[in-house]
Amino acid sequence: MSDPNTGAPDEMAGTEQPFVQHLIELRDRLIYSIIGVAICMGALAIWPGPSGLIDLIAVPIRAHMPPDAKLIAVGVFSPFFIPLKVLMMAGVLLALPWLMYQAWAFVAPGLYSHEKHFALPLIVFGSILAYGGIAFVQFFVLDKMFGFIQNFTPESVAATPDIASYVEAILSLYLAFGLAFQVPIVVMLLARFNLVTVEKLKDFRGYFVVLSFVIAAVVTPPDVISQLALAVPMCILYELGIVGARYMRNSRPPEETAGD
Numbered sequence: 104m105s106d107p108n109t110g111a112p113d114e115m116a117g118t119e120q121p122f123v124q125h126l127i128e129l130r131d132r133l134i135y136s137i138i139g140v141a142i143c144m145g146a147l148a149i150w151p152g153p154s155g156l157i158d159l160i161a162v163p164i165r166a167h168m169p170p171d172a173k174l175i176a177v178g179v180f181s182p183f184f185i186p187l188k189v190l191m192m193a194g195v196l197l198a199l200p201w202l203m204y205q206a207w208a209f210v211a212p213g214l215y216s217h218e219k220h221f222a223l224p225l226i227v228f229g230s231i232l233a234y235g236g237i238a239f240v241q242f243f244v245l246d247k248m249f250g251f252i253q254n255f256t257p258e259s260v261a262a263t264p265d266i267a268s269y270v271e272a273i274l275s276l277y278l279a280f281g282l283a284f285q286v287p288i289v290v291m292l293l294a295r296f297n298l299v300t301v302e303k304l305k306d307f308r309g310y311f312v313v314l315s316f317v318i319a320a321v322v323t324p325p326d327v328i329s330q331l332a333l334a335v336p337m338c339i340l341y342e343l344g345i346v347g348a349r350y351m352r353n354s355r356p357p358e359e360t361a362g363d
Contacts (some may be wrong), residue, residue, distance in 0.1 A: 129158040129298030132205045133352035144194030156193050157266070160273055163245030164264065167253045174266040181267050192274055196237065200230040221295070221351070229288045232340075237277045244280070244332045245273065272324070279322040283337050283362045292345025295351050304345050311341050 147156065161174060176182050203226045211219060256262050293299045319334040
């Protein structure tokens with residue numbers, strides 16, 4: 104057998120694993136992932152602690168509340184379960200590079216050597232983009248969003264949000280922006296595996312602008328600030344993905360580009 108991209112002998116020939124071995128490998132990678140998350144949760148439980156994490160994520164909204172105002176806990180068990188939930192999510196975020204590595208290690212035996220070369224850089228780049236999206240939410244989007252909402256709060260209304268609903272809202276934003284910031288990775292992978300060409304990506308640019316605003320309108324709260332804060336970076340990151348796709352195409356060996 105030969106590599107379909109290069110025509111060279113298939114370096115993976117004879118390395119196929121039985122289905123049971125795939126299941127065992129999947130189990131091991133899941134165990135390693137859980138251990139990594141548990142270690143990160145333990146470290147965060149020591150410092151800054153669940154209360155410290157709550158105080159950190161509450162900074163954007165408390166900046167737009169009266170000095171003596173606090174978030175309230177409506178549920179009976181909210182003071183216990185909400186910090187635990189935040190600790191768990193923070194542990195997952197801290198362990199994100201490790202989790203992505205475990206995913207890569209699981210699929211690596213099915214990759215050719217030239218595909219493995221760019222897998223690890225993409226994991227690092229994807230982790231940086233995810234952290235960048237979450238930081239963008241924490242330090243920019245939430246402040247602007249709550250400032251915008253606060254301007255519409257009547258004088259006779261005391262804005263004292265419930266901690267459970269607040270955590271749900273910001274975690275959904277973290278997830279949305281963390282995933283949206285993976286646009287360059289998706290674009291580069293599509294081009295790298297010859298699913299689309301760089302020229303088609305350029306032609307799709309106008310449609311992606313519309314698509315990004317539709318996605319932003321669906322996954323963000325119904326305020327202009329957060330919608331623009333998601334749609335505009337997505338458009339910029341799409342352009343960055345095209346640049347990366349062009350670089351990956353130019354760096355491919357001549358035998359790989361022969362059929363393009």
